[in-house]
Amino acid sequence: MKVLVLNGPNLNRLGSREPLIYGSTTHADLAEMCVAEGKELGFEVEVRQTNHEGEMVGWLHEAADASIPVVLNGAAWTHYSIALRDACSQLTAPLVEVHISNIHQREEFRHHSVISAVANGVIAGLGVEGYLLALRWLALKK
Numbered sequence: 547m548k549v550l551v552l553n554g555p556n557l558n559r560l561g562s563r564e565p566l567i568y569g570s571t572t573h574a575d576l577a578e579m580c581v582a583e584g585k586e587l588g589f590e591v592e593v594r595q596t597n598h599e600g601e602m603v604g605w606l607h608e609a610a611d612a613s614i615p616v617v618l619n620g621a622a623w624t625h626y627s628i629a630l631r632d633a634c635s636q637l638t639a640p641l642v643e644v645h646i647s648n649i650h651q652r653e654e655f656r657h658h659s660v661i662s663a664v665a666n667g668v669i670a671g672l673g674v675e676g677y678l679l680a681l682r683w684l685a686l687k688k
């Protein structure tokens with residue numbers, strides 16, 4: 547069974563981007579961890595990252611059409627993109643929203659997510675391990 551792990555803007559900079567907040571794991575490391583965890587759980591995990599909102603919306607449509615579960619870190623789009631939210635609303639398999647940092651401990655503008663109301667659940671503040679926990683939950687539900 548396929549699972550898409552979708553990462554939004556600036557997450558390609560993991561490892562060098564504000565390491566005190568996001569840690570030292572690079573996006574390539576993160577992708578490797580997710581693929582390995584997925585293998586253990588019987589998933590074929592594909593990790594993608596984009597800085598282009600339309601590309602992300604297209605990937606969500608692809609997941610909706612093929613009923614693929616999604617682990618989504620919408621990054622900054624989380625807080626204001628109704629286009630992303632509307633694409634998430636169309637998903638036909640579970641959606642887990644993940645944030646590396648605890649968005650509720652940070653600036654006020656990060657406290658609200660437009661995605662959370664249409665996600666099955668949200669993991670925030672557990673570092674990159676949050677993605678692995680999301681995959682484990684999806685495995686419990688399959």
Ligand code: DQA
Binds near residue numbers: 619649656
């Ligand atoms: C983030 C939190 C967002 O507020 C921020 O814009 C990101 C990353 C996280 O993983 O903690 O880019 O989604």
